Amino acid sequence: MDFNWLLGIGDNIYFFLLAYSVLGAGIKYIDSAFDERTGNKTIAMILAPLLGILWAYTMILTPYSATILLAVLLGVLLKGKLDNYAHIIGFSVIIVIITLARIELMILPLVFLSAAAVLDELGNDTTDNNTKHLKNKKFRHRIALYFFGRRYMLKAAVLFLVLINVFPMFYLLAIIFFDEAYIMTTLYSRSKQKGH
Numbered sequence: 001m002d003f004n005w006l007l008g009i010g011d012n013i014y015f016f017l018l019a020y021s022v023l024g025a026g027i028k029y030i031d032s033a034f035d036e037r038t039g040n041k042t043i044a045m046i047l048a049p050l051l052g053i054l055w056a057y058t059m060i061l062t063p064y065s066a067t068i069l070l071a072v073l074l075g076v077l078l079k080g081k082l083d084n085y086a087h088i089i090g091f092s093v094i095i096v097i098i099t100l101a102r103i104e105l106m107i108l109p110l111v112f113l114s115a116a117a118v119l120d121e122l123g124n125d126t127t128d129n130n131t132k133h134l135k136n137k138k139f140r141h142r143i144a145l146y147f148f149g150r151r152y153m154l155k156a157a158v159l160f161l162v163l164i165n166v167f168p169m170f171y172l173l174a175i176i177f178f179d180e181a182y183i184m185t186t187l188y189s190r191s192k193q194k195g196h
Contacts, residue, residue: 013170016065019058020174023069024181026051027087032189034084039189041086048086052093056101059094063104064171068158070103071110072178075117075154109161116157124151151179 026047033039059066073094076082082091158175161167 016058016061016170016174017177019054020178021181023051023055023058024178025185028182028185028189030084030086030090032185034086036189036193038192044086045089048090049093052090053097055090056094056097059098059103060101063106064167065174066098066103067106067110068113068171068175070098070105071113071117071154074110074114075121078114078118079121081121106166109166112161113154113157116153120151120153123153150183155179 029039030044030048030051033041033044055069059069073091077091082088155172155175158167158172162169162172
C-alpha cells in the first residue's frame with residue numbers, strides 16, 4: 001500500500017493551520033476537563049492519543065513543524081505541566097511515533113524556541129498568580145500581563161526566525177492559530193464555569 005500521499009499533505013499550508021488549531025484547542029480541552037472540570041474526562045482520555053497522533057504526524061511532515069512542536073512540548077515538560085493522565089498518554093504516543101519515524105530537527109532554532117516556550121510558561125504562571133496585582137500597576141505591567149497571558153514570547157521567537165529567513169511565514173500563522181484556538185477554548189471553559 002502506498003502512503004506517500006500522506007506526506008504530500010505537508011505541502012498544504014491549510015493542513016498546518018487546521019492541525020495547529022485542533023492541537024491548541026484539544027490541549028486546552030484536556031486541561032479544562034481535568035483542571036477546571038468543565039470538560040468530559042472520558043472524552044479527554046479518548047482525545048489525548050488522537051491528538052498525540054496528529055501532533056506526531058504534523059512533526060514528521062517538515063523540520064520546521066517538528067522544531068516548533070517539539071519546542072512547545074519541551075516548554076511544557078520542563079515546566080512540569082504534564083499533570084494528568086490524558087496529557088501523559090498523548091505525550092507517550094508522540095514520543096513513540098517520532099522515535100520510530102526519526103523526525104528531522106533544526107537544532108539551534110529548537111534551543112531558541114524551547115527557551116522562548118519555557119519563558120512563556122513561566123511568564124504565564126506569574127501573570128496568572130498576579131493578575132489582580134498587575135491590573136492596578138503601571139501601563140508596562142499591564143503590557144507584561146497581556147504579553148505573557150497570551151504567550152507571545154514563542155510567537156515573537158518564531159517571527160524572528162521568519163524575519164531572518166530561517167522559517168517560512170506560514171509557520172508563524174500556524175502557531176498563532178494554535179494559541180488562538182487554545183485561548184478560545186479557555187474562554188469557552190470559563191463561560192461554562194460561570195454558567196454553573
